[in-house]
Amino acid sequence: MTKIKTTYNRRSFLKVSAAAGGGLVLGFGLLNSCDPAKTTAIDYPLELPKNWFNLSGFIKIGENGVVTIMSPNPEIGQNVKTAMPMIVAEELDVNWKKVVVEQAGLDTNTFTRQVAGGSQSIRKSWKGLRIAGATVRNMLMQAAALKWGVPLEEVSTLSGTIHHKASNRSLGFGEVASEAATLKVPEEVTLKDIKDFSIIGNPTKNVDGKGIVTGKPLFGMDYEEEGMLYATVIHPPQFGSGIDSFNQDEVSKLLGITSVFKLEIDYSSAPKWQQKAFAKNNMIVVVGNSTWEVFKAARQLKVQWKIPSKIENTTNDKERLTALLEDKNIKPVRKDGDVEKAFQKSTKIIESTYSAPFLPHNPMAPMNFFADVTADKARFVGPIQTPEVALGMLTDILKLPKEKIEIQLTRIGGGFGRRLYGNFVVEAGLISQKIGKPIKLIYSREEDMSYGPFRPTYKIFYKAALSKANELTAFKVKGAGSQGSPVWPDRFPAGTVDNFLAEHRKMPSTIATGAWRAPKSNFTAGVEQAFLDEVAEAADKDPIDFRIELFKKAETNPVGDKNDYDPKRYRGVLELIREKSNWDRKQKGLFRGVAAYFCHNSYVAQVVDIKMVNDTPKVVKVWNAVDCGVVVNPEGAKNQIEGGVIDGLGTAMFGEVTFNNGYISKRNFDDYKLIRQKDAPLEIETFFVENNIDPTGLGEPSLPPVIGALANALYQATGKRYYNQPFNFTKNSFF
Amino acid sequence: MGQFTLNINGTTKQVKVENDTPLLWVLRDHLKLKGTKFGCGIAECGACTVHVDGKAERSCSIPVSQLHGKAITTIEGLSEDGTHPVQKAWLQHDVAQCGYCQAGQIMSASALLAKNPKPNDEEITEAMNGNICRCGTYVRIKKAIKTATNL
Numbered sequence: 001m002t003k004i005k006t007t008y009n010r011r012s013f014l015k016v017s018a019a020a021g022g023g024l025v026l027g028f029g030l031l032n033s034c035d036p037a038k039t040t041a042i043d044y045p046l047e048l049p050k051n052w053f054n055l056s057g058f059i060k061i062g063e064n065g066v067v068t069i070m071s072p073n074p075e076i077g078q079n080v081k082t083a084m085p086m087i088v089a090e091e092l093d094v095n096w097k098k099v100v101v102e103q104a105g106l107d108t109n110t111f112t113r114q115v116a117g118g119s120q121s122i123r124k125s126w127k128g129l130r131i132a133g134a135t136v137r138n139m140l141m142q143a144a145a146l147k148w149g150v151p152l153e154e155v156s157t158l159s160g161t162i163h164h165k166a167s168n169r170s171l172g173f174g175e176v177a178s179e180a181a182t183l184k185v186p187e188e189v190t191l192k193d194i195k196d197f198s199i200i201g202n203p204t205k206n207v208d209g210k211g212i213v214t215g216k217p218l219f220g221m222d223y224e225e226e227g228m229l230y231a232t233v234i235h236p237p238q239f240g241s242g243i244d245s246f247n248q249d250e251v252s253k254l255l256g257i258t259s260v261f262k263l264e265i266d267y268s269s270a271p272k273w274q275q276k277a278f279a280k281n282n283m284i285v286v287v288g289n290s291t292w293e294v295f296k297a298a299r300q301l302k303v304q305w306k307i308p309s310k311i312e313n314t315t316n317d318k319e320r321l322t323a324l325l326e327d328k329n330i331k332p333v334r335k336d337g338d339v340e341k342a343f344q345k346s347t348k349i350i351e352s353t354y355s356a357p358f359l360p361h362n363p364m365a366p367m368n369f370f371a372d373v374t375a376d377k378a379r380f381v382g383p384i385q386t387p388e389v390a391l392g393m394l395t396d397i398l399k400l401p402k403e404k405i406e407i408q409l410t411r412i413g414g415g416f417g418r419r420l421y422g423n424f425v426v427e428a429g430l431i432s433q434k435i436g437k438p439i440k441l442i443y444s445r446e447e448d449m450s451y452g453p454f455r456p457t458y459k460i461f462y463k464a465a466l467s468k469a470n471e472l473t474a475f476k477v478k479g480a481g482s483q484g485s486p487v488w489p490d491r492f493p494a495g496t497v498d499n500f501l502a503e504h505r506k507m508p509s510t511i512a513t514g515a516w517r518a519p520k521s522n523f524t525a526g527v528e529q530a531f532l533d534e535v536a537e538a539a540d541k542d543p544i545d546f547r548i549e550l551f552k553k554a555e556t557n558p559v560g561d562k563n564d565y566d567p568k569r570y571r572g573v574l575e576l577i578r579e580k581s582n583w584d585r586k587q588k589g590l591f592r593g594v595a596a597y598f599c600h601n602s603y604v605a606q607v608v609d610i611k612m613v614n615d616t617p618k619v620v621k622v623w624n625a626v627d628c629g630v631v632v633n634p635e636g637a638k639n640q641i642e643g644g645v646i647d648g649l650g651t652a653m654f655g656e657v658t659f660n661n662g663y664i665s666k667r668n669f670d671d672y673k674l675i676r677q678k679d680a681p682l683e684i685e686t687f688f689v690e691n692n693i694d695p696t697g698l699g700e701p702s703l704p705p706v707i708g709a710l711a712n713a714l715y716q717a718t719g720k721r722y723y724n725q726p727f728n729f730t731k732n733s734f735f
Numbered sequence: 736m737g738q739f740t741l742n743i744n745g746t747t748k749q750v751k752v753e754n755d756t757p758l759l760w761v762l763r764d765h766l767k768l769k770g771t772k773f774g775c776g777i778a779e780c781g782a783c784t785v786h787v788d789g790k791a792e793r794s795c796s797i798p799v800s801q802l803h804g805k806a807i808t809t810i811e812g813l814s815e816d817g818t819h820p821v822q823k824a825w826l827q828h829d830v831a832q833c834g835y836c837q838a839g840q841i842m843s844a845s846a847l848l849a850k851n852p853k854p855n856d857e858e859i860t861e862a863m864n865g866n867i868c869r870c871g872t873y874v875r876i877k878k879a880i881k882t883a884t885n886l
């Protein structure tokens with residue numbers, strides 16, 4: 001048991017700070033009875049209570065013991081809507097079957113960091129959520145102790161019931177909830193021992209599962225209100241273009257169309273990292289009575305687009321990246337020892353260059369948002385990974401005070417980073433403001449795929465040196481990318497080799513770029529792990545042995561003090577994957593590749609198994625060993641790993657868009673090949689390292705390394721190294 | 736603009752829309768059945784899959800005018816309370832991630848099992864290849880279909 005402080009001010013507001021820096025602020029309302037009609041228990045056949053006693057921003061308890069736990073963060077399929085309430089429920093000590101989970105809207109007074117991004121939801125809220133549950137549990141116990149006239153120390157809880165052993169009395173949480181809500185917030189609460197956890201660590205189904213399989217309207221796309229109109233937008237096809245003229249009158253007259261107009265947005269007050277994604281800030285808006293009518297009318301638009309001053313071609317980008325890598329002015333970002341000297345003294349030199357293209361995010365649900373903006377207030381409903389950032393932009397651009405803007409969050413039909421950038425929320429707001437009606441904005445797939453921002457195109461050059469004894473003596477990495485570098489200066493193998501040099505350059509580009517699931521790592525991990533496979537081969541060492549040797553060195557005698565990984569945990573996942581995948585037992589006809597990576601605070605090692613079927617490689621199995629600390633929900637965690645693996649494989653096999661004269665090459669799924677059932681591995685198996693370390697996220701970490709493991713397995717199968725992504729098998733070949 | 740009579744989930748519905756309106760948008764915008772999803776609009780992703788006379792079809796690419804006298808089933812009509820074997824198996828395997836593609840996946844899977852109650856691996860892959868899942872739930876989808884054959 002850990003005692004932990006809950007600091008609060010005189011106005012009886014509890015302020016809880018999570019150690020990891022995220023922090024949560026819980027507003028403690030006193031005895032709020034909420035309207036039960038507002039809560040829908042889609043997934044639990046529970047009888048809802050008549051009254052809810054609101055015990056914090058997170059928890060409401062009904063008189064019959066049913067508990068509502070709010071899920072603060074946006075749900076994009078990373079399953080936080082199940083995992084975050086599980087953490088609260090654990091410390092509250094309630095029966096999970098009696099829990100209803102409700103999605104919180106944006107509420108900057110009650111919650112902080114309501115963000116889905118960087119795999120940080122669980123890591124940054126772990127302590128705060130536990131304190132929230134433990135605090136309410138303590139207040140319920142106090143209420144019971146008062147009622148019975150016994151000391152608090154004699155009172156205990158078990159799964160939603162409070163007990164007094166000596167007098168053999170017990171009360172349900174619901175029976176004391178109203179009294180508990182009038183008590184003072186305790187200054188200190190006790191957290192459970194990890195060994196006493198009964199909800200955390202228990203495989204738990206998605207709380208929205210039933211709603212999903214029965215087609216309930218859970219997504220932003222499904223939201224609508226009486227009197228609402230539908231809108232779609234057409235952005236310029238080339239970056240840097242604008243609208244000269246278009247057939248506004250003709251399209252305005254089409255059946256079901258209520259208005260057609262030009263819209264230009266001034267994003268200059270938006271955060272810089274958002275602006276970078278919003279290169280296309282002008283558009284034509286089509287508003288009408290139904291989605292089909294506005295989609296069809298948008299196709300009738302004949303637009304004279306302005307010719308951009310700079311027109312980008314992907315083929316030129318490739319050459320520009322190469323030139324940057326060869327430029328003498330490339331910037332060093334980390335330097336240990338002297339690589340050049342070490343190269344001269346070495347016995348063997350290995351060098352290779354790797355590249356990857358621009359990528360669209362392609363979430364399954366195209367961008368959409370509901371907006372109802374009136375003269376003095378605004379209401380928004382929909383899918384966004386960064387509601388608080390959106391609120392800031394809306395305040396500036398709609399010129400409305402923060403308190404007058406409400407953002408409700410829906411389930412999100414995929415994000416992958418795209419929905420970190422809320423241009424579509426701003427667009428929806430301005431459209432509604434302009435026409436003075438509630439609207440739902442929906443992008444066509446073509447608009448969704450071509451708007452951007454895109455995963456940058458990257459190129460990396462590696463050079464390694466081996467001594468006579470086949471020891472790694474020098475390692476050099478040079479990287480460049482459009483609008484950003486792919487190099488992580490302090491990640492492995494930095495810290496394991498005496499002579500290390502990392503350099504990078506940024507390529508100016510007109511193509512909007514932004515975060516794409518596991519930013520930078522989604523490229524760097526795969527190519528670094530493929531290169532290490534080449535180095536291990538040159539050293540005549542087993543690729544796992546080769547890496548383990550390096551980690552052992554970093555454990556006992558690290559180079560530099562800025563290394564951002566724990567070599568012991570890194571080695572741990574490699575040792576686990578070796579054991580679980582029977583790495584050392586060779587099988588005829590089975591070609592295997594291994595990789596390991598650390599990103600987003602979690603460690604993942606993978607083995608990809610390939611068989612050749614009629615000369616075509618087929619991924620039969622992917623093995624994963626994962627160290628993310630305490631596994632909150634093993635079922636959801638395994639699903640995240642599987643999803644990342646499949647996304648990584650698909651990206652490596654097929655993911656690519658190019659730009660020709662500034663025009664994107666692919667705009668829908670007939671051209672853009674996403675991984676399908678035929679290409680997917682037959683089996684994925686995942687093993688978690690068991691430890692008591694505070695949990696870290698899983699939405700991203702399994703994606704980056706699998707690209708390297710695939711490349712390494714392909715090398716075993718085909719004798720060819722795969723340097724350029726996508727690995728380019730014909731569009732429909734199964735893999 | 737035309738008046739159309741549709742048989743959806745066993746009930747008769749009237750809609751007044753343009754002849755070329757795809758079934759998908761009739762369902763979503765006019766009949767307020769939001770379970771059927773929009774993903775691509777060109778019959779490439781499967782998010783909009785429904786049953787037309789028992790066969791899995793992409794509702795984004797069937798104009799309402801071609802549905803006279805046909806029986807349409809959407810995810811809302813697959814079972815009354817989510818107890819179709821495919822739905823049960825989906826929950827058992829916790830298939831969904833974001834969940835957006837899953838109505839379409841379930842409609843493709845249930846159409847397959849209706850005509851082939853014990854499909855082999857290749858038959859499952861073939862029948863499900865038209866349904867994209869951007870979240871990568873493919874391995875669980877296959878497992879769930881196999882479980883459903885025994886429910």
Ligand code: FES
Binds near residue numbers: 782795
């Ligand atoms: S929306 Fe119909 S197949 Fe994609």
Ligand code: FES
Binds near residue numbers: 414831832837870
């Ligand atoms: S579950 Fe997200 S697209 Fe399939």
